Amino acid sequence: MHLDLSPDDLAFRDEVRTFLQANLTPELRRAGRRATSVFMDRTYSLAWQRVLHSRGWVAPAWPVKYGGTGWNEMQRYIFAAECALAGAPSLAPMGLKMVGPVIMGYGTDAQKAHYLPRILSGEDYWCQGYSEPGAGSDLAALQLRADRDGDSYVLNGTKIWTTHAHWANRMFCLVRTLSEGKPQAGITFLLLDMQTPGVSVRPIVTLAGEHEVNQVFFDNVRVPVSGRVGEENQGWTVAKYLLEFERGGGSAAGLRVSHERLKALAREERSDAGGALIDDAGFRSRLAAIGVTLDAVEMTEHRVLAELASGRNPGPASSMLKTQGTETMQKLDELMVEGIAAYAAVDQKAARAPDAGQDFVGPEHGLTGMARYLNNRAGSIYGGSNEIQRDIMARLVLGL
Incomplete structure (x- = not known):
């Protein structure tokens, strides 16, 4: 393992520094400096995401064919380090770092064509529907029901500690499609629209007095089967893949x-x-x-x-x-x-x-x-x- 930067690495670092100096406005730097969480206020994270997207630098770890940069591991490390040192606002990770790679790995061609460009641009802002009351660290105990009805799943139940659900227009969600047998074997991974009838969001104010997390309720929410990622009852495999990125x-x-x-x-x-x-x-x-x-x-x-x-x-x-x-x-x-x-x-x-x-x-x-x-x-x-x-x-x- 060599820790010294090569001449090419040094040249790349200088290129990144020049870009950051030119594009990080005082307001964006102030937003980064005053952040109180790993999740930045959407106003500033999306503003910075649009700047990076216009340069083609918004998804350093994505393959080039999906809009990534083609950078090697050291270049990605240098970019992340320089952004931190410059005080750049962090980007919302739910789309770019979590569900985006999952869609690449397990999604259909139609899902890739629809969602990946919208994740890059920030048009879709995602939240993660994993934890439930009684199913946090023991995620396999989740109980949000998804019953098949024709070309839809009908969802009933709740998710909790859902970061930025009050801002998100999309959710990736783990649901229970089978109750018998091993708990992990009855879970399915779904993508859904937060504006679907029956979805409601209740704020949870933290000890810091901030509204970052929420409880989300599902009352006969119909999600098209086309929103499923991977096979039915194979969501645990998809979820483990996502956690590698988280x-x-x-x-x-x-x-x-x-x-x-x-x-x-x-x-x-x-x-x-x-x-x-x-x-x-x-x-x-x-x-x-x-x-x-x-x-x-x-x-x-x-x-x-x-x-x-x-x-x-x-x-x-x-x-x-x-x-x-x-x-x-x-x-x-x-x-x-x-x-x-x-x-x-x-x-x-x-x-x-x-x-x-x-x-x-x-x-x-x-x-x-x-x-x-x-x-x-x-x-x-x-x-x-x-x-x-x-x-x-x-x-x-x-x-x-």
């Missing part, structure tokens, strides 16, 4: 940016002893420990990159990366809250909006610290909880 890497660069911001904050803020926070031995020690962990995250990410570049499956290294990345993110959040001290308790939700144009109390980094901390507690749960990831590593690495 647990992907790309975390080290963003964590590095957060670490640098935290160091800058520690130079500005005061400790209880009256000096700069960075001079407090306890705080400085924990900050340095996170820096060491970040080195480990980055090396794991490069290991995954090397495996992918060689055409191999990274195996349990992806579980290690997911666990390391989310737990390091949470440690950074904890130190940020400690660093902003009293400002963490001030509710300034309205002032966080990039276009708010209103005064706020304290420094700008005080706007997002507590909200990030609260929202990112879910990082060790979504995409397969870290307990499950440790089970995978124990089984595949230690043979337990």
